[in-house]
Amino acid sequence: MPKVYARRRVSILAALTGLIASVGLFNGPTASAALPTPVSATTARSYLASLTVATENRTGYSRDLFPTWITISGTCNTREYILKRDGSNVVTDSSCAATSGSWYSPYDGATWYAASDVDIDHLVPLAEAWDSGASKWTTSQRQAFANDITRPQLLAVTDNVNQAKGDQDPATWVPSRSSYVCTYVRAWVQVKYYYDLSVDSAEKNALQNYLAGC
Numbered sequence: 317m318p319k320v321y322a323r324r325r326v327s328i329l330a331a332l333t334g335l336i337a338s339v340g341l342f343n344g345p346t347a348s349a350a351l352p353t354p355v356s357a358t359t360a361r362s363y364l365a366s367l368t369v370a371t372e373n374r375t376g377y378s379r380d381l382f383p384t385w386i387t388i389s390g391t392c393n394t395r396e397y398i399l400k401r402d403g404s405n406v407v408t409d410s411s412c413a414a415t416s417g418s419w420y421s422p423y424d425g426a427t428w429y430a431a432s433d434v435d436i437d438h439l440v441p442l443a444e445a446w447d448s449g450a451s452k453w454t455t456s457q458r459q460a461f462a463n464d465i466t467r468p469q470l471l472a473v474t475d476n477v478n479q480a481k482g483d484q485d486p487a488t489w490v491p492s493r494s495s496y497v498c499t500y501v502r503a504w505v506q507v508k509y510y511y512d513l514s515v516d517s518a519e520k521n522a523l524q525n526y527l528a529g530c
Contacts, residue, residue, distance in 0.1 A: 350401045354468045354503035357530035363509035364523055370514040372447035381455065382442045382462040394463040394470070398436045402472035421474040423491040428474065435478035437471050438462065440507045443483035448513035467510055468503035486526065487518040498530040
């Protein structure tokens with residue numbers, strides 16, 4: 317093939333690839349979520365063994381009891397902070413809202429090009445925390461939990477996947493990407509241990525089974 321045609325072919329392919337990516341049709345891992353690295357499986361198993369096993373109680377729960385999203389830095393609130401942390405080539409406006417970028421959801425392996433397609437998941441859901449001991453916390457403590465950017469608790473993921481997860485624990489829900497399950501359960505146990513939250517028996521059994529394979 318003459319070089320001039322080869323160059324044109326490469327140019328056309330590059331242009332098509334760029335067009336596909338720009339409209340959000342390319343679902344490869346162009347960005348990687350930056351969840352703080354959770355503890356090792358060995359440490360997670362040790363933490364899990366020390367957690368209190370108790371029946372959950374949702375009496376009195378309201379999401380409003382966990383204030384979100386608070387200002388983290390400058391004009392950026394928690395959601396905006398995580399969008400910048402977990403995205404690639406994220407551009408924000410003067411109010412810190414993401415105007416462009418890409419986000420790879422480790423739960424389902426999808427890549428998104430609009431911030432509106434991404435939710436910030438509370439890995440241990442707020443209702444689950446309430447059931448497990450947060451009902452006894454102050455509002456300030458619940459706010460700290462709901463906006464924790466230090467522990468592996470907040471993660472940018474596909475919005476409808478987050479909505480399907482809802483307030484379920486690992487006894488009934490883990491990410492569909494099997495390669496991410498170990499990371500997920502290690503993070504779950506680390507968060508529960510740090511905040512001294514209990515687990516119910518089905519939750520503990522599921523976590524033990526998953527961690528045994530990590």
